Amino acid sequence: MKAQMKNLNLLLLLLLFSLHLTSVLSWKKDEFRNCNQTPFCKRARSRKPGYSSLLATDVTISDGDLVAKLLPKDLNDQINPLILSISAYQDGILRLRIDEDPSSDPPPPKKRFQVPDVIVPEFDNKKLWLQTLSTETFHGDASPSSVAYLSDAYEAVLRHDPFEVYVRDKSNGNRVISLNSHGLFDFEQLRAKKTKNEQQNEGDHHQDQDQNQDQDQDEAHDQAQDHNHDHDQNEDDWAETFRGHTDKRPYGPQSISFDVSFYGADFVYGIPERASSFALKPTRGPGLEDHSEPYRLFNLDVFEYIHDAPFGLYGSIPFMISHGKSYGTSGFFWLNAAEMQIDVLSAGWDADSGISLPSDRTRIDTFWMSEAGIVDTFFFVGPGPKDVVRQYTSVTGTPAMPQHFATAYHQCRWNYRDEEDVDQVDSKFDENDIPYDVLWLDIEHTDGKRYFSWDRVLFPHPEEMQNKLAAKGRHMVTIVDPHIKRDDSYFLHKEATQKGYYVKDANGNDFDGWCWPGSSSYPDTLNPVIRSWWADKFSYDNYVGSTPSLYIWNDMNEPSVFNGPELTMPRDSLHYGGVEHRELHNAYGYYFHMATADGLLKRGNGNDRPFVLSRAIFAGSQRHGAIWTGDNSAEWDHLRVSVPMILTLGLTGISFSGADVGGFFGNPEPELLVRWYQVGAFYPFFRAHAHHDTKRREPWLFGERNTELIRDAIHVRYMLLPYFYTLFREANTSGVPVVRPLWMEFPSEEATFNNDEAFMVGNSILVQGIYTEVQL
Template identity: 40%
Template sequence: MKLLLPALLLALGAHAVKREDFKECAQTSFCRRLRPLSSKSEVADFTSPYSLGSPSPAVSPHIGTPAKDAAWTFPLTSTLYPDVGFELRVDVLDGDIAQVRVDEVGSASPWRRYNETAKWALLSPEPAHVRASITTKKGVSSIKYGTGLELRINHSPLRIAMLRGGTEEIVFNDRGLFHMEHFRTKEIAIEEEEVVKAEDGEEVKTEEGAEVTTEEPVEVKSEPEEQKPFEATIDRSWFETEDGDLFEEHWKRWRDSKPKGPEAFSLDLTFPRAKHVFGLPEHASPLSLPDTIGEGSYYSEPYRLWNVDIFEYVADSPMALYGAVPLLHAHSAQGTVGVLNLVASETWVDVAHTKGVQTHWISESGIMDLLLLPGPNPTALFEQYATLTGPAQMPPQFATAYHQCRWNYNTQGEVIEVQDRFEEADMPLDVTWLDIEYADEHRYFDWNKKMFPDPVAMLDQVAKLGRKMVAIVDPHIKRTDSFRVYKDSLDLDILIKKADNNNFDGWCWPGSSVWVDFFNPKSWEWWTRMFSFETWADQTKALFVWNDMNEPSVFDGPEITMPKDNIHAGGWEHRDVHNINGMLFHNQTQHAISVREPTKKRPFVLSRAYFAGSHRYGAIWTGDNLGTWEHLAGESAMFLSNSIAGMSFVGADIGGFFGNPGTEMLVRWYQAGAFMPFMRAHAHIDTKRREPYLYDEPIRSHLRDALRLRYTLLPTWYNAFHDAATKGYPVIWPQYAKFPADESGAAVDDQYYVGDSGLLFKPVVVEGATTTEVYLAANEPYYDYFSARMWPARAKPRNITLDTPLDKFPLLIEGGHIFPSRERVRRASSLMGQDPVTLTVALGKNGAHGQLYLDDGETFAWERGEFVHRELAYADGRLRSTQKVPHDAHNAFARSIAAVGVERVRVLGLNKAPSSVTVAGREVQFEWEKGAPKAKEPRAGILTIKNPGVKVVDDWEIVIA
């Protein structure tokens, strides 16, 4: 076994992704069947075979309990299969979100379509308090709701449009591509296939009396002889193509038994006014999704949503990666709308910029569950998405600082050496990570005592420096009777099953492994107990967790993951729930960490796999990237794509997981890393050591400067994380979301803004670059963060060029903003909580605004009002700090930082020196650095107010005369 594993890993990740290990659309039968619908729809007489009956008020509860006048059901039929029943349901939810679902009903089949994706992805809100009305006339139902919103439902053929002010913004089934494969027996499927052949004019050769057998027992829906060939008025071959893989599918050496037969569905969504669509993470693609179909398309394959473990993924590709969020934003300068397609099975999405933007979604199983988000702008979409899925988790403060990892720090001594070397180099560090080698025989929870003889002592030694540690806990469990976790899972019968209902075993890091079924509620309390201090004694409260490989990654499985016909709790197949699987593991782990102490603490758990709603549970990263300029250049678009889908606590392995970047590239990675929401350096076991303290000058100073800048700006990052946790806003904002009316900048994805701070960052991603272009959209002045060089306000967006030698990179401040910082960088962020704050005021045309949010950084007391949240505003020569939200300003946390003051105020953009600066009538010291607003390279005037004598917890006003 020990000889086989390295060879297997070499095969998995030699020097580039092995594309042949992962399917293309034509290699998976449901995509092969349904993707051609798009081209067939261009036939002149093509029309949708689906029609609706009359609406009825819905009575069954859904998400909460919808108001009786805001939910309706429609019988849905297809002329292809008039004896098959479907139902379409419309709900109007809080936030003016319309939900449209389709399920098969009244089937004699023992099977059901998977309908629980919403259960895991969405919150369970209070009953919807919405007002909506429906009228039906001449085959058209009109549902009116919100402010000027309407769902216009054409009954025959089926077509649903969301209109605002009478203008269509989202159209379902505009091209007639909606099709839902119904449950059938293999015998009936063969007869239907013969009908299709006959309609195509092909000769049908079926040996009379031939016996049809299946390897899996199949319930018969009705006697085959009762089925009559369908006399079609619509060419059935448009929707049903000959396919020998309906009930069994083979790929390479794997067999998928497919006991339920075909149950895929297709739908088209058109955005008539849109010029861009964003979202569908996770892909290594541009933020504005390029075409995948049509003449001259950028990609030839659809965007695939199917969580997989891809070593050394391609830097520009629609291939599936580790996470899947089926969310789209459709955008133009006239408005932005969104759709969330709640399906957890394998899904492919084609995009074409034709008649606005057209999209075609193809999923293997499940019900259709569409949520239409009306916008009308990106900020509203973020709020609406948070209404559905919840806001992001508020992370512990240390998690927003710097993390140091590699595969692997192999001994207790190495861990302590890392702490010492960071100290000697005067480089801050908050978290040191341990990869799989800390665990004895890769049995997570069990330390390798030869290499880590006293884990508790090690953790305590690290904690004394104000730091934390993270250890990996993967979902695969070593299959050996001597491992307590394996024995427990057997005794509780909570393992994922094979199609034959025996426990599934596969190959991963420990060798032969099993996987806990976290869809089984019996696993939840047990998993929580695994992380208790009583059960896992070799830990302390300074240890946090990393959930890797949770797609799940199975080295000897199809596409390096689990077979689709595996069985989960409730009888659901793995094909139904695959993209949710990693989220459930993440959820249960973060819960276990949060409750292991008597006072509930904010957990930190990093996950690789994720789905819609995973942002409630912690951070993610972009997986096994490469230390190349191409991967460095592509990361910003990936961050932004994730961020607009809620997953904004995201980062990439600094330096690249694979490879040995040179010093120039490493410096650029660290500069980029300082502006990743999740900042972690990580490297493969075969790479050279590249901790930042290992380098000689001047490289060491460049790396130190990037680290220290991150720590200086931690209060600004914390503001952004708080907005994500309370409003659903992204931590980093793309151009189109900040400036939705600016059409020319909508596709810009190589720079971004940090929260509401006005800080605009762009990484340098070109080897040898000494200049870099930045796109400025606001009609405000911009200031260089480092030099106070100023670019005056301009009515039209423009590009500017900055000098970027190796020690420089673009970091600008948009005028009109105030942001906080802490200039006294210490060895760890936990030691900076009593340090004074600096406020930078970058004046715009109408003054400036900002905020300062502080809490204890580790508990949930902030949810009970234990925080300080200040509104900062500058206007007419007065800088004010006031309470931002009504609450007890003298709460326990506020009292604990009562002595923390503002040590410096820096004002950029004043035209002349003030005559005085006063606080409550008392003059305070200031320095004035004259600007040069009319120079060839304008420079802002800088007013520095030293020690104004104000506290962060108080209301105050500084008057600049």
């Protein structure tokens, strides 16, 4: 009977893998939700300018912050007060936080999640303690606005009625960035589900209110009332289903949305990770189809992603930067790890709103929507491109300084077969006079996809293999993913189970999902105790067969779950402190990356600069290592789109990034491969990588002429290593990226503003790739 069950389980596993591979060998829209299938996005997009009915009251200074309550204009609105705080920091940084009032009656059923361990501790030391507020009244406003010091050049303004926050230039009164200028702010508050009797009684109360309501109340108030009534009565608030997966919501909808405007801007950039143009294209407004999608920030395992799409990939950094000839550069960051959708609004989208905003300068409006979390936002005033990047990385940290070898050329494949294959590839590089510094091993080097182990048939002497490379000054990288094989004989699974260190499902049991090993569970690295435990696994005693020249690759850490909704973890899974997965999804890989980097620090070989590559990213990932752009394809369009992807990552703090040279999927024609090496030699992270189903493509396999051209490209990289190393140090101290958009070095040249084919390496080298076949 046990043998029959084992065979049945094996068949089910093979069927699951075949279904997974069928669905992901090419990107399929139906696998993933669009805005209309995402309730919080659909609700937010349906709202019209002027929807928000909140006003700021009880404005005061407390602990150096401007503090206020946000209350509905109509006291019949069934929402509790929100608490707003504005903090000023050195170098012209404004922080705006809005959360539920814990002292309200009734109090929120739980504390909303605030993303920890992203803001660097030293940032708090830069706070400016506000002492006084000045007031002024705008024409037509019923109440004054409060004005607070931000810097000698800028000040922050809280408009009371209607509620709005913006930064303005003191010298001319011009706005730089504003929030809620169009009245689109909405904050869905946590609720405990009512019994049927409570719902009926409240419904009767609302019905009495509706009968006595003034028929001439404004449209925005109608929308708010309808919104509140729907939330009290709608059973869909407490669960939703997508492709057979049901997401339970024990606290109802908890989304937040608001508009943000950038003044004096010609273009906006940022919010990686996506395979599209560098300058963000409008997603809503005149001339755009009704079915256009917002930019989605939701970490997902997307095989063979398509280019020129707003769809979110493996990472999410909710940081947007604007640039224009009229003002310069400014930035906006929302510290929130839940799913986010962002619209860039085309000119005239608000033509019928009746809202008047300054019209003498160019302006770009955007609309930000998130499923959960709090408002914890940062305004960066620039005014130059490097100023904004420096300001942003003063909050989330500057990039880690890599070791010299990590800035050189890396050779990778899924998978080098065995120790003999490794030795032959290493020897061939020497034979062909092609330098390289790092050789990589993918999942097949392990014992049955059990991480921290070796297949002792294929790799019987891992220490000796690594030491042979180290004798030549070379290094090895092995893969360690977050899915832990559920095998009672596997030491890691046994220990994690006993200690209760796995993410839980909605019922409180260890979450069980499917990934490469089959049935798997995932360490809850939100918990600092579990991060420390995970870090200990990289000691030489625990990771048997590892040596000081071995470094680590974190893949599949979005997290990837083959049988989960959208190939990831269910949103109602539970983490440390009762945090729902929906609240921290985009940061899961970040915490896993952090724990792994800490592990290499703790293993104690005297090296304080670990190398860890991660696929999933979040704000702050730059402090822990390199990232790459994931499973691209051997296509000319993917070569071209790699440049704006890497430029965008650099603008958002992550300097150490690159794309798989040659494309992960498919077999590149020789000219494409050569052109990719010629561009890739200038990526900050320079690695060739390929799927195991592709033909071998080491640099010497494409004929003498092509080998010569690839060799020349790699030699150029090695010739420039001192320059690259210097640029990495500059990034480490200032946040300014290694590779830069042209307008970062030439901020007044309008022709550079939407150029995403050429880029600067530092301030001295301009690179223009060749992205079409021209016959070598």
